[in-house]
Amino acid sequence: MDPHQANAMTTLSLFAHARALTAALACFGAAAIVTASGSTAHASPPASKKDSKAMTTSKPCPKGNLERSQCMIRLLLDDVAKTYDGSGGGGISAIRALNTTTFAVSLPQEGRIDVLTYEFELHPDGRVAIKSRTPSTQNVGPGTGK
Amino acid sequence: MQKTLNFPRYDALLNTDVCDARNNAELTLTLRLGFRQINPAGTAAEGTYHDYGDATAPTRKIIRWTPSAWASWKHNFVRSAQAFWNGKFWLINHLGYFGYRAGRQIFLPNIWCRFVLQGSDANIGSHHHTIDVVRLHPSENWFGSHSTLYDSLDTNSVRKGTDSHGQPIMQRAHVHEVGHLLGLGHVAIGQPGCPANGNTNASACYGTNDHDQYSVMGEGMQLRPEHAQPWIDAMRQFAATEPPSTVYTIPAPTITQLPQRMLDMMFPFTAVMRRHYPRTPAELEARQMITSRH
Ligand SMILES: [Zn+2]
Numbered sequence: 363m364d365p366h367q368a369n370a371m372t373t374l375s376l377f378a379h380a381r382a383l384t385a386a387l388a389c390f391g392a393a394a395i396v397t398a399s400g401s402t403a404h405a406s407p408p409a410s411k412k413d414s415k416a417m418t419t420s421k422p423c424p425k426g427n428l429e430r431s432q433c434m435i436r437l438l439l440d441d442v443a444k445t446y447d448g449s450g451g452g453g454i455s456a457i458r459a460l461n462t463t464t465f466a467v468s469l470p471q472e473g474r475i476d477v478l479t480y481e482f483e484l485h486p487d488g489r490v491a492i493k494s495r496t497p498s499t500q501n502v503g504p505g506t507g508k
Numbered sequence: 509m510q511k512t513l514n515f516p517r518y519d520a521l522l523n524t525d526v527c528d529a530r531n532n533a534e535l536t537l538t539l540r541l542g543f544r545q546i547n548p549a550g551t552a553a554e555g556t557y558h559d560y561g562d563a564t565a566p567t568r569k570i571i572r573w574t575p576s577a578w579a580s581w582k583h584n585f586v587r588s589a590q591a592f593w594n595g596k597f598w599l600i601n602h603l604g605y606f607g608y609r610a611g612r613q614i615f616l617p618n619i620w621c622r623f624v625l626q627g628s629d630a631n632i633g634s635h636h637h638t639i640d641v642v643r644l645h646p647s648e649n650w651f652g653s654h655s656t657l658y659d660s661l662d663t664n665s666v667r668k669g670t671d672s673h674g675q676p677i678m679q680r681a682h683v684h685e686v687g688h689l690l691g692l693g694h695v696a697i698g699q700p701g702c703p704a705n706g707n708t709n710a711s712a713c714y715g716t717n718d719h720d721q722y723s724v725m726g727e728g729m730q731l732r733p734e735h736a737q738p739w740i741d742a743m744r745q746f747a748a749t750e751p752p753s754t755v756y757t758i759p760a761p762t763i764t765q766l767p768q769r770m771l772d773m774m775f776p777f778t779a780v781m782r783r784h785y786p787r788t789p790a791e792l793e794a795r796q797m798i799t800s801r802h
Contacts, residue, residue, distance in 0.1 A: 449676065455559070455566050469563070470559055471652075472652065472653050473653070473654045473655065473709055479655050501709055503560055
């Protein structure tokens with residue numbers, strides 16, 4: 363819970379209305395990521411201020427599940443290096459396959475875990491490309507973050 | 509007058525006894541923290557502890573607290589966090605509350621915002637908040653901490669982000685955390701990427717431009733007038749509950765003064781980060797700000 367909200371005084375309701383309006387406008391302005399393939403993915407709040415950089419990452423990959431997943435993870439790692447400002451955090455704590463073509467990378471920070479979910483597309487010529495990167499945040503601990 | 513109000517997050521003491529022609533009223537917020545050691549299991553000197561205290565998260569190496577390391581860490585935490593937040597804000601008293609006489613002149617005080625942080629072991633006394641603390645092994649440089657779980661490095665200045673010029677943004681985590689304990693949220697709540705009704709810990713909430721990122725409630729160490737909100741909240745309670753001054757009541761507004769008066773009634777105290785001296789009724793009614801007085 364946002365402690366500032368919890369502590370808000372009724373007399374500041376004018377600000378609260380303005381804040382709610384801003385929040386509503388923010389929903390309409392949700393971040394969108396344009397990918398190498400030209401498709402567009404809508405995303406929750408950006409986990410990186412460099413998210414606006416277009417991703418140009420794709421690789422020709424050998425057939426076979428091991429090689430293909432290695433390819434996707436390499437693309438993901440290159441993209442994280444280019445786009446995520448993790449200077450303050452604990453590095454990567456997990457890379458997990460959510461399905462055949464989707465991986466989530468967890469980047470612990472103080473008071474939260476940034477999660478970047480990468481969706482890949484497989485082209486008939488064997489090339490693998492990032493289709494979308496969706497940032498989200500996982501809360502940790504009680505109450506507010508650090 | 510010295511009056512204390514107890515809030516869930518802190519105690520607030522308003523002292524008008526110190527008021528004179530040059531000295532404002534003082535509002536002291538006192539935060540009582542109880543610290544609790546996290547040590548390796550059994551009697552081992554070394555062990556591990558999970559990030560965030562979450563068994564599914566990675567472990568970091570920890571070492572046992574010694575009495576001297578524990579005392580030193582607590583002392584450093586309390587001293588530096590108190591120094592950071594104490595005496596940085598003044599609240600402009602727009603409606604002339606708590607007027608007093610100094611000699612033959614009536615003065616209307618502004619409010620100097622003071623801060624006292626009291627830290628002791630969690631099992632001694634009563635506290636507004638209880639905090640667990642791990643002591644990291646020298647080989648570790650990071651631990652996943654949260655609002656009630658700190659680590660021994662939290663008082664160090666560490667890089668929290670990067671500005672638009674590629675420069676590191678440094679922060680001492682404990683001063684940011686004390687801001688939360690006082691009730692402050694992250695800097696960019698309500699802005700795109702950080703809706704107030706969403707996850708206010710999302711990375712965008714720490715700021716997406718240099719100005720916000722350098723805020724202490726972002727990734728940096730800068731204080732801003734908006735960080736005086738806990739003192740403003742307390743003052744509004746004092747103004748609402750204390751009897752009015754016997755020496756001064758602000759005159760009813762003229763028609764032209766009405767819009768400003770309505771604003772002042774909505775926001776009777778606003779924060780500045782420079783000393784503003786007590787005002788005479790004429791100065792207050794003319795909305796003069798007195799930043800030097802000889
Ligand atoms: Zn925080």
